[in-house]
Amino acid sequence: MKVAIMLYDGITALDAIGPYDVFAATLKCEVKFVAKKKGLIQLDSHMGYLHADYSFSEVTSADILVVPGCCPPNYKNSMNDEETLQWIRHIHETTKWTTSVCTGSLILSAAGLLQGAVATTHWGSFELLQSLGTIPTEERVVRQGKIVTAAGVSSGIDMALQLVAWELGEDRSKGVQLILEYDPQPPFDSGSPKKAPALLVEQIRGRLQEFAEREPRV
Amino acid sequence: MKVAIMLYDGITALDAIGPYDVFAATLKCEVKFVAKKKGLIQLDSHMGYLHADYSFSEVTSADILVVPGCCPPNYKNSMNDEETLQWIRHIHETTKWTTSVCTGSLILSAAGLLQGAVATTHWGSFELLQSLGTIPTEERVVRQGKIVTAAGVSSGIDMALQLVAWELGEDRSKGVQLILEYDPQPPFDSGSPKKAPALLVEQIRGRLQEFAEREPRV
Numbered sequence: 001m002k003v004a005i006m007l008y009d010g011i012t013a014l015d016a017i018g019p020y021d022v023f024a025a026t027l028k029c030e031v032k033f034v035a036k037k038k039g040l041i042q043l044d045s046h047m048g049y050l051h052a053d054y055s056f057s058e059v060t061s062a063d064i065l066v067v068p069g070c071c072p073p074n075y076k077n078s079m080n081d082e083e084t085l086q087w088i089r090h091i092h093e094t095t096k097w098t099t100s101v102c103t104g105s106l107i108l109s110a111a112g113l114l115q116g117a118v119a120t121t122h123w124g125s126f127e128l129l130q131s132l133g134t135i136p137t138e139e140r141v142v143r144q145g146k147i148v149t150a151a152g153v154s155s156g157i158d159m160a161l162q163l164v165a166w167e168l169g170e171d172r173s174k175g176v177q178l179i180l181e182y183d184p185q186p187p188f189d190s191g192s193p194k195k196a197p198a199l200l201v202e203q204i205r206g207r208l209q210e211f212a213e214r215e216p217r218v
Numbered sequence: 219m220k221v222a223i224m225l226y227d228g229i230t231a232l233d234a235i236g237p238y239d240v241f242a243a244t245l246k247c248e249v250k251f252v253a254k255k256k257g258l259i260q261l262d263s264h265m266g267y268l269h270a271d272y273s274f275s276e277v278t279s280a281d282i283l284v285v286p287g288c289c290p291p292n293y294k295n296s297m298n299d300e301e302t303l304q305w306i307r308h309i310h311e312t313t314k315w316t317t318s319v320c321t322g323s324l325i326l327s328a329a330g331l332l333q334g335a336v337a338t339t340h341w342g343s344f345e346l347l348q349s350l351g352t353i354p355t356e357e358r359v360v361r362q363g364k365i366v367t368a369a370g371v372s373s374g375i376d377m378a379l380q381l382v383a384w385e386l387g388e389d390r391s392k393g394v395q396l397i398l399e400y401d402p403q404p405p406f407d408s409g410s411p412k413k414a415p416a417l418l419v420e421q422i423r424g425r426l427q428e429f430a431e432r433e434p435r436v
């Protein structure tokens with residue numbers, strides 16, 4: 001199974017690496033990290049890099065496309081770049097599954113793939129997703145036709161396990177979960193706005209909103 | 219807070235990127251990816267790279283050291299490399315916390331930091347950890363003095379959230395969990411040998427054992 005993970009400067013690493021390691025652990029997927037230009041890809045923290053081994057022109061099809069997200073407002077660069085949007089639309093024509101993690105759905109929406117569709121994104125970006133003509137929903141993994149969107153950052157692991165189950169069977173997916181020892185035991189139960197303390201949710205919402213109104217730093 | 223994440227060829231990306239994105243999301247940590255030689259670091263899948271921005275000689279202290287794991291038998295290169303072990307011992311003298319994810323604890327043990335200590339590793343490497351003079355335990359995050367070891371691959375996220383709580387407070391850790399939307403919903407409950415189907419556990423144990431007996435491919 002051919003998996004293309006799109007990279008771009010300002011990306012959140014875990015959005016890409018969560019799904020990557022799920023697909024890699026199947027031993028049945030050829031995963032390619034793809035960007036407009038190959039080479040080092042700066043992370044949103046400005047404290048490290050991922051690496052794109054392929055340029056858009058070198059990858060013309062995929063069974064699964066993954067568009068990871070990023071810290072606001074870094075998605076703006078991809079949303080406003082016609083070459084990126086064209087590549088996504090072209091790959092989408094060839095996929096069995098077109099997917100996003102976190103704010104990656106904003107980029108899918110900008111590419112015109114989620115008009116009037118139900119999708120999710122990071123909880124802090126629901127209004128922006130809605131303003132693009134997409135209907136936000138609070139589920140963690142949302143399937144609409146062949147498009148699957150996942151919620152914030154870490155949700156890409158859950159989404160990829162679901163895709164492996166659909167494509168390669170439940171046993172393979174359970175095996176991958178076991179290899180990755182994905183038996184989550186966070187010290188707190190604060191991973192969604194419904195579960196976290198209300199004051200904390202509002203503080204972080206405010207900070208994300210401030211970031212969103214800036215210009216991309218990358 | 220200064221965090222050094224050690225990289226080496228053959229590493230499992232999520233072991234490093236899980237903790238990285240937790241520390242990065244605090245906005246209070248300076249994270250450095252460090253390797254024997256800086257530059258591209260091949261992943262265990264041979265399908266991508268991480269990037270070391272610093273060489274061992276450029277990083278001489280850290281508040282938190284993270285030694286990620288890898289697919290067997292890739293840890294052998296680090297376990298047999300005196301320069302790597304010396305660097306770990308030296309940084310360990312400066313840390314508040316010395317940590318590992320997955321089979322990274324084999325490397326800490328090879329460096330002499332876990333003799334007679336209780337620690338964890340990937341469930342498939344308990345016997346190897348024991349053969350090095352360390353006492354394996356099945357908890358997901360194990361603290362022994364200032365050394366904290368985590369179980370397989372994805373457990374580094376839980377460990378890093380715990381470290382953030384200890385160092386920067388529970389509210390900061392809850393906020394990071396919310397930013398990463400770490401509200402896990404795997405489609406199955408198969409993430410540990412106690413929970414996965416017994417036949418699957420034995421199949422994967424056998425495959426990991428085969429890998430462990432090979433020579434490193436990197």
